[in-house]
Each structure stands twice: as C-alpha cells, then as structure tokens.
Amino acid sequence: MIFDSFLGNEESKARVLRLCESGRLPHALLLEGERGSGRFLFARMLAAAAVCRRENTGCGKCPDCRMALEGRHPDVEVYQKGGERTLAISSLREITRNVAAPPVQGRRRVVILRDIQDAAQIRTLNALLKVIEEPPEYLMFIITADSRQGILPTIVSRCMILRVALPDVETCAEEAARLAGDVPQEEARRCALLCRGNIGRCVLLLTDTPEAKAMQDAQRIRELLSSAEGQYDLLLLLRRYERDRSGYRELIRCLQEVFASSLTGGMSGAADDPPCRMTARQGLRILQALSLIADEGRQNLNLPLALTQLCARLYAAVNS
C-alpha cells in the first residue's frame, strides 16, 4: 500500500485506508501540518490513491500511482505560489475552467492547492468556495496548510481534516540522515532534536543550505548570549545579514527554534549541546522578544537597524 512508506501518523493513515477500501474518498481534504512535516508528500499519496488503476486501493505500483507520485499524472494538478500553476486571484478563472474539465485517463481528477499560508492565497482559496461546495462528481480537492486559520468555515466544513504530525526525534534523525546522505548519525540526531522531528527542516539543516548556515549562527548566538563579552562578536556575526532579508528571517526562525528547544530540554539543552548558562526565565524573555521581532520582520524593514536592535533586545532580555 502506498501509505506504508509514510512515517508515523498511523491514525490518519488508517482513516484514509478505510476510505480507500470502501471507495468513499471525500471530495475535499484539508491536510494540516507544519512546513516540512511531509504534508505535500501525503497529499501526493492521497492523489495517487484517488487515481489508482486498481479500484480504490492506492497500490503504489500501477502506472497511475507512479505518475501521481512523480508529479506527472495528467489528472493531478498542483496549484502553488510561484509554481507552474499559480494560486492567485488572477488565476482563478484558469483554475475554475480546469476543474470543470473531466478526467483525461481515469475516473477522477485531483486538484492540490498547496501551502495555503498567506492572506493572498487564503483569499484565492476562499474565492473557490462555490466549486469546493459543489464539485463535479469526479473532482477531489486536497488542500495543504499549516492550519485552517483564515479559511472560510464553509470551506473547512466541506473538508475532511487530516493532521500530519511530526514523527519522533529518533525516526526523524534516521530518515533525515538517509535523505541527506552520508551524514553522521550523531549530527542527524542533534538537528532532529533542534527541529523537534521535522524531517524536512532536519534535511535542510544537514545539507549545505542557507538554512543550515542560519541554524549554525543561531546556535553560536545562544553561546554568545551567555557570556557578557559576546556583544561585539554578536554584532560582527549579524553583519553578514545586512543585505540578506530572507537570511535574516530564517535566522530569527532558527533562533526561535534554538531557544524553544533549549527550554523544553531544560536550559542546559540536549545532553550533547554546548552548555548554556541561562535560566528558564531568561530563555522565556528571549522567546518573547523574538516573537515580536519575527512579527516586525514580516514588514519591509531597515535591515542594518533591525540587526542592531536584535542584538540590543537579546541582551536586554538576558540582563533585565
């Protein structure tokens, strides 16, 4: 079965299996889970199960399953921001025209609306209310999102909601090490702990990506904050983000992860983390400051100024 290879999430998988076997896959599904949780992979698997040639099984082996999984099935369309088919108000007409077309080679057509996150995408989705409310018999919608927040309740009520949860840290470490290739198990475990079992994030941290760099910096910042003389080094480190807006946002996100995981693992952090002499109260204050900073970071801000303020606010949180 196609879902066997999806890690964890036994309850959601069992539910989907029952639906496949009884031939009652719903017309709309909403997959809730954080980015990196595998929600899109799960959506692809569901799409494959919907178009599978062996009636109502999702065998994972027939040509339809394979094409759906590889993203080249003519009856499975993915709409996403910046993708080949975009999800924007301007493409509404195209979307409604496409969903009105019958399947090319099977019984069903699947439309995946991927990563419904920002206000513009939520608006587009909400504008599809009518077709989601009364879809043609052959049509199935799969929506992936962090959460249902912002989506019209009428749409949510039409969807079967499945939660895509993160696997445990050990499973994440193992899978991420396999995907990243040639990574020491210990390193994989350290990253898996930091991202609480989020395999997608863990792979990014293990490979040579801007995310990995930001995470290293975030850990270095945590060390610097526990020493009084670290302020100058911290400013130096932050300078490399002066012209890198997306790097800055990633850094703030990594800082939130690092301090959140320090708090849940006790402020000494995980056993193999470098020691961090910080109290839980200091950690909480830092997290509060970071949450404000992250909100501000969504606007168009002056980066050099934001970085200086970041440094000052982190030290204020430690020292107040």
Ligand SMILES: [Zn+2]
């Ligand atoms: Zn199949």
